[in-house]
Amino acid sequence: MSALERTGSRGRLLVVEDEAYVRDSLVAVLRAKGFDAEPAASAAEAVALVARAPVDLVLSDLRMPGADGLDLLRRLQAVSPEIPVIILTGHGNVASAVECLKAGASDYVLKPADPEALEVAVQRALDARSLRREVRYLRSAVAPAAEPVGDSAAWRQVMAMVDAAAPTDATVLLIGESGTGKELLARRLHRLSARAAAAFVRVNCAAIPLELWESEFFGHRKGSFTGASADRDGRFHLAHRGTLLLDEVGAMPAAGQAKLLRAIQDGEFDRLGDEQPTRVDVRILASTNSDLEAEVKQGRFRADLFYRLNVVRIDVPPLRERKDDIAALARLAAAEVAARLGRPSPAIPPETLARLRAYPWPGNVRELRSVIERAMILDPAHALENLDLLPAPAPGPSAPESSAAGGELNLRAALTQLERDLLLEAQRRSGGVRKEAARLLGIDPRNLAYYLRKHGLGDAAEEG
Known part of the structure; x- marks a missing residue:
């Protein structure tokens, strides 16, 4: 188990209180609850600590000599507005605590602080901060809820x-x-x-x-x-x-x-x-x-x-090793593209499925989806009858033919030979420029480097 998995701290807290006994008591209570609590004797010390080290939450007394809790709140709002602040206040200062809430404090806790109520307030503020952080992230990167498909x-x-x-x-x-x-x-x-x-x-x-x-x-x-x-x-x-x-x-x-x-x-x-x-x-x-x-x-x-x-x-x-999944993946891709285009999902003819199964798919599932989407957009009248697949490689010398004529039907060997033929043809057409060869093959240039090494062709193309 890694240290990431063993981490036990519930958050790093800064306790700001001018009375040493109260400050030390609060730190001890919070540490006993599993928080990483650090003390600060004044608002100035708190601001300096926040500037030097990461802090997840600040717990501050309202009444302190010099700059008080409200002053500290305003200074933190200016430099680190994402840090939640909880105000500690006596019974007679509830109105001031409400003023702090209006200024941006997350919550207030009455003194003397009940340990259980303090824990609830701190955890609630930390949870709210985590939720805001997650919402910001998800708004910038909405994740699809798609499930992996296949039964091979x-x-x-x-x-x-x-x-x-x-x-x-x-x-x-x-x-x-x-x-x-x-x-x-x-x-x-x-x-x-x-x-x-x-x-x-x-x-x-x-x-x-x-x-x-x-x-x-x-x-x-x-x-x-x-x-x-x-x-x-x-x-x-x-x-x-x-x-x-x-x-x-x-x-x-x-x-x-x-x-x-x-x-x-x-x-x-x-x-x-x-x-x-x-x-x-x-x-x-x-x-x-x-x-x-x-x-x-x-x-x-x-x-x-x-x-x-x-x-x-x-x-x-790779998809070429999942031939039995191609039909399901193709139907799913067709249904999703049709939904985006506002059309009914087209049936996939048996002849088309046969072509899909016979194709080596160097770009894998991503390429399959692209081929289907391209066909549905550019040739909607024929649905999925006309697919823009890479042409079959030119017939090789005589080895593939002689092995087939001699009864050798090893599928893995045949696919390996097909991969090599496609790579050589792509290199010939691209003049040895890797990026162009990758584009012709419909794969990522990094995948092309892998295939070239696999077939001992690593030095046969130049970066372009």
């Missing part, structure tokens, strides 16, 4: 592993080509877990520039670098008590791998601009279309990080 033997085996791993907090590594459904499986792992009520956060490790890597993953404080005009929560913080999917983890820069390893091992990270680390409770899922073991051997991926991620490994099969 290969897919049933994958689903059995997903369903077995989901209720645990184990780290899961999903390995497969682009377009095979790794993210759908990751969402199912989250949906069937005890963390389902919290956020599912996906981060594409291949799409983040190196200079923004720390800010994207761990967040930053206002003013921590040029352009940091406001505090920002990183993906780890957004996924607190939920699930974080590290998509395309094999593309992560070497400089970020050590910091990611620390966050996974210790359950904490350093946000830019903070002087103390932030602790989080996050379940880690990772996906990749790279051969991470080969990357480790070549020194491009840290071995210790690989072993941390490779706890439960699930190999996601």
Whole structure:
């Protein structure tokens, strides 16, 4: 079990109270309730602490010498408006507490504070903050609720592993080509877990520039670098008590791998601009279309990080190894596209299904969906009778023909030869430019690199 899974703190609190005995008593009560509570003797000290270290909530006395609780609230609203503030007040100061609520305080608690009432107020404010954070994230990345589809033997085996791993907090590594459904499986792992009520956060490790890597993953404080005009929560913080999917983890820069390893091992990270680390409770899922073991051997991926991620490994099969699922996936794609276009879902003729089954699908399920959508948009009169598939490769020399004539019908060998023929033809047409070859094949350029290595053609094309 990783440190992320062992993290027990319910949140980092700052207790602001000028009377030492009351301050120490509140800190002791909150720590006994499982919170990470720190003391501050004045509003000025509290503001200084908030500027240096991450704080989830501030609990402040209303009446203090110098700047009081209302002054502190206003200063915090100006610099860190996302931090909830709870005001402690005596029975005679309820009107002032109401004024604090109007100014933005989350709640107020009457003194002397009842430990149970204090715990409820603090947890309610923390839950509200988490909910606001999750709503902001979900508004920017609305997740589809689609379920993985398939009933082939290969897919049933994958689903059995997903369903077995989901209720645990184990780290899961999903390995497969682009377009095979790794993210759908990751969402199912989250949906069937005890963390389902919290956020599912996906981060594409291949799409983040190196200079923004720390800010994207761990967040930053206002003013921590040029352009940091406001505090920002990183993906780890957004996924607190939920699930974080590290998509395309094999593309992560070497400089970020050590910091990611620390966050996974210790359950904490350093946000830019903070002087103390932030602790989080996050379940880690990772996906990749790279051969991470080969990357480790070549020194491009840290071995210790690989072993941390490779706890439960699930190999996601390509569509060409799931021929029995193609009809169901095609019908589902046709129904979804028809619904978006406001049309009835078309039937798929047997001849079309036969063509779909015979095609090797280098772009996997994603390519299948694109082919069907393109046909329904560009040629609606013929429904799915005319599909724009890649042309069959030109006949090879004599080896494939002679092996078939000799009675050799090994399907895997035939598909391997077909893959190689398609790669060679794409290279010929593209003049050796990889991006163009990938476009002709309908696959991601990173997948093309995998296929070239697989068939010993790694040096036969240039990056273009």
